[in-house]
Amino acid sequence: MKVRVSSDVAQFLRAKAAEKGLPLTELGGALLEYAAQAEANEAGDALVMPTVRHVVRQELDYFMERMFDFTVRTYMEAGTARRMVMASMLMDMPEGRDERLALIKSIEEVQWGATWDASKKHFAGLAELKREVMDAQERFERKVEALAGVDHFESAGGE
Template identity: 30%
Template sequence: MLKQQAEAENLSVYNYGGDLLERALNYASKEASDELLAPHIRRAVRQEVDRMLETLTELLLRVYMEAGTGRRLTQAGLMLPTQMPREKVLDLTEKNWDNTYRELRDDVKGISDWRKLLMSGQGLKPTESPSHAEEVAENS
């Protein structure tokens, strides 16, 4: 078989064998360099994913605050007289923002559980909550 392949390449068996050995050495060195680079690549990918998670968390919190404040202002608008002075509207907006922020503190606890779980690199099954995954981790 080796002789046939050498003839197909128009090489002597000796030269063809040397070529095969050279390819094997190149492959082995490439594989070794891939093994050396893998942790660095994983770290770089992890940093980018962490950065995206930070940005996504900030966006979600901003949407939460805007939606909560909008909901509260709509409710206030339905209950209060229609022609309110600008200062009263701004005051209501600030109070509603503060009330939404107070509510957010409880919800952030749940978000931080998710974030800790994601940062730890543990998997989460679709039917599990972060608290369930933490209980499993503590019991094992």
């Protein structure tokens, strides 16, 4: 089998073969084998990557959902605790333990509700932020898909 290459490439290959102490045909065969294997690996990666991306995205979504749950819970606990401290500073506590616990429980329920009511505007802001982020992601993915259809770029001056 003969392979045609430019004179510059042929000179380079001869020098490399001499440097490695290999016949030119063996070096050429090794380079062709390497190129074919690289292309095969790339084709295999192209088949696997959509699945890998899907699994990673799924796990990240699950992680973000849990982080959001923890954040909301922290928000609610902190807001309720702040409101309870303020309420306890303004109220006289009854003498009996059971009466104090009942009062604290009723204050907690009221303050939890107040925290929830106050949170609605914050959560609405988070929902708007999420929508904007998702819109930006969708625009990015559409651009990537559009560029994936382009095999090569041509300059105005031809090739």
